[in-house]
Amino acid sequence: MRTDIFARLDREPEPPKIEIPRMSRHRIALFGGTLAFYLAIVVAVLVSSWLVALDWKVMLFRPYQQWPELHAFLDYYVVLGQRGPTAVMVASWLGWRSWRQHTLRPLLTLGTSLLLLNLSVGAVKLGLGRLGPHYATQIGSAELYAGGDIFPSGHTANAVVTWGILAYLATTPRARRYLSALSAFVSLGVGLTTVYIGTHWLSDVLLGWAAGLLILLALPWFEPLITRTEVLTLSVREQWRARRRPGKSVPAAPVAPEPVLLPQALGGAAAEGAQEAASRGPAPGTTGAAGHPGTAARARAHAAHPVRSERTPLTPAGSRRPSHGDRSPRSGAGPSRPVTGGTMAP
Numbered sequence: 001m002r003t004d005i006f007a008r009l010d011r012e013p014e015p016p017k018i019e020i021p022r023m024s025r026h027r028i029a030l031f032g033g034t035l036a037f038y039l040a041i042v043v044a045v046l047v048s049s050w051l052v053a054l055d056w057k058v059m060l061f062r063p064y065q066q067w068p069e070l071h072a073f074l075d076y077y078v079v080l081g082q083r084g085p086t087a088v089m090v091a092s093w094l095g096w097r098s099w100r101q102h103t104l105r106p107l108l109t110l111g112t113s114l115l116l117l118n119l120s121v122g123a124v125k126l127g128l129g130r131l132g133p134h135y136a137t138q139i140g141s142a143e144l145y146a147g148g149d150i151f152p153s154g155h156t157a158n159a160v161v162t163w164g165i166l167a168y169l170a171t172t173p174r175a176r177r178y179l180s181a182l183s184a185f186v187s188l189g190v191g192l193t194t195v196y197i198g199t200h201w202l203s204d205v206l207l208g209w210a211a212g213l214l215i216l217l218a219l220p221w222f223e224p225l226i227t228r229t230e231v232l233t234l235s236v237r238e239q240w241r242a243r244r245r246p247g248k249s250v251p252a253a254p255v256a257p258e259p260v261l262l263p264q265a266l267g268g269a270a271a272e273g274a275q276e277a278a279s280r281g282p283a284p285g286t287t288g289a290a291g292h293p294g295t296a297a298r299a300r301a302h303a304a305h306p307v308r309s310e311r312t313p314l315t316p317a318g319s320r321r322p323s324h325g326d327r328s329p330r331s332g333a334g335p336s337r338p339v340t341g342g343t344m345a346p
Contacts, residue, residue, distance in 0.1 A: 011100050018105075018171055023220040031217040038210040045130075045151065045203050048142045055201040056140060059133040063196040074193045081155035081190035086162040087114065094169070104230045106169050112222050116215045117161050124211075125149040133198050153200045153208030156191035160212025163187060168216055187212065 021027075044051040064071055079085055087110075094106035131137070131148035144151075163186050167179035191205035200208075 011102075018101075018103075020223050021168065021220050027217055027220065031214065034210055034213050034217060038207065038214060041203060041207045041210065042124075042128075045128075045142050045207075046144070048140070051203050052142045053140065055133075055203050058195060058202050059136070059198065062198070064198060067196075070196070074196055078155065078190060078193045078197065080163075080186055081159040081194070083114075083154070083158050086158065090162050090165065093166075097169075104233060105226060108226045108229055109169060109219065110165055112226060113161050113165055113215055113219060116218070116222075117157060117212070120215065121152060121154055121157050121208075121211050124152060124207075125154070130201075130204075132204075133201060150200060151204050151207060152211050153191060153194055153204040155194050155200070156187060156205050156208030157212040157215075159183075159187035159190040160209060161215050164212065164216045168219060 041051070091107065091110060094110055097106045098104055126149060128151050129145045129147050129149070130151035131143040131146045132150040135148065136143050137146075160183070163183035164180070167176050167183055170176035170179050187209065191200075191208060194200040195202055195205055
């Protein structure tokens, strides 16, 4: 039994029993408070309130000019909020977990959260059409319905969801606390970095944080759908494997050898030839039937024997004559058998 740290990398023998988060009263209260904050930000931008004025003050402050030494580092740090790189990193980790724990739930949960993120954030972006700070045209304006896609911040919402899903899928309370703190730090840093670079308004970042948190809090409502999808996917995979698995071959029944039947004409001709040879008697210069009474009988038996077929013999090779254990061996002193067609010895 392995006791080192690498033993945790081995595949578990069976799926572990993981407690799935439920929509508790505490979570429902957090969801309601976050939704109210989300709507308040949207209304504050729509009416061009003090929040829009704060956006312009931060933009005109130009943080990237105040602290230029941070610019090189933050250009790389903001990648932690981009959809492509973060999705690949987190999906790789969750894919390994799915293989190790014999379950598709981590990958399905990630896919569900990203789908909800694209639908909710994308709809608000396209619906409000706000321009970013670099494309603003009128100071103090909310820059809405101008064909932009900057509100809310997609970088910020994606950072909240992508890194927060690790805490959501944690298997122990301790791991959940550590991963929650880590995801909050990363998403907070990504949002402020977009404000520093000047690609987003401050209100964009606030709404992005709220949008990502709403998706994480609403995930328990989608757990039954995730479970049904996992069961359906695994059943389809088993059916596909069963179709690809070769079937068991059934041994063929042994076939009895069929007798070779000669044509009736051929058999009749052979019999007539034997009878004609017997009636003619021995050839001239040979010993008659009285000297060798078995010659004519052997000729008749040979004529009656069926002609050998060209098929492969069914009996093993070797002599076909039966063994005669009680037959005495021939002695060399007895009379020699004459050769057919030769002369008799005096």
